Amino acid sequence: MIAVRRFLKVLAVWLAAMAIPVAAQDSMPPAPYAYNQLADPQQEAAAQDLMETLRCLKCQSQSIADSDAPMAGDMRHQVRTRIAAGEEPEAVRAWLVARYGDYVSYAPTVSKTTWPLFAVPLLLVLLAGFILWRRLRTRS
Known part of the structure; x- marks a missing residue:
């Protein structure tokens, strides 16, 4: 105690x-x-x-x-x-x-640590465009 x-x-x-x-x-x-x-x-x-x-x-x-x-x-x-x-x-x-x-x-700049912030959105847009192109191509 x-x-x-x-x-x-x-x-x-x-x-x-x-x-x-x-x-x-x-x-x-x-x-x-x-x-x-x-x-x-x-x-x-x-x-x-x-x-x-x-x-x-x-x-x-x-x-x-x-x-x-x-x-x-x-x-x-x-x-x-x-x-x-x-x-x-x-x-x-x-x-x-x-x-x-x-x-x-x-306003971040492109550097070794920030390049994914700029690259990933571009890659996602390209991927979505590719998927859309493939779907439209298979339907026609």
């Missing part, structure tokens, strides 16, 4: 210690450029255009421009900071893809 109580106390202390970092993450202030636009309208337009083509990794169905997730805010901050520093939008996209993977981009 004493061992069970001691175990429960240790478990309660451990769970409380594990909850502190999680609580601290939610209370962190957003990055400066997460919700503030750049002063230069051309740079802000370039950043906005880029942010609309990048996927929020937490929401997965929204762009980082539309998402209110803290991670999307951090990504918006990174995009705006890099564009304000003079980087080209495609260089920023390449950096984000290198950091988070091809999934972050709504």
Whole structure:
């Protein structure tokens, strides 16, 4: 009985210690450029255009421009900071893809890992056309 109580106390202390970092993450202030636009309208337009083509990794169905997730805010901050520093939008996209993977981009490029996404639909269309051609040929 004493061992069970001691175990429960240790478990309660451990769970409380594990909850502190999680609580601290939610209370962190957003990055400066997460919700503030750049002063230069051309740079802000370039950043906005880029942010609309990048996927929020937490929401997965929204762009980082539309998402209110803290991670999307951090990504918006990174995009705006890099564009304000003079980087080209495609260089920023390449950096984000290198950091988070091809999934972050709504416009994936053909690479070693993404070629099946482009090839399989084409093969399915060709297969359906072949089957249709064979059926029509045997009926006539």
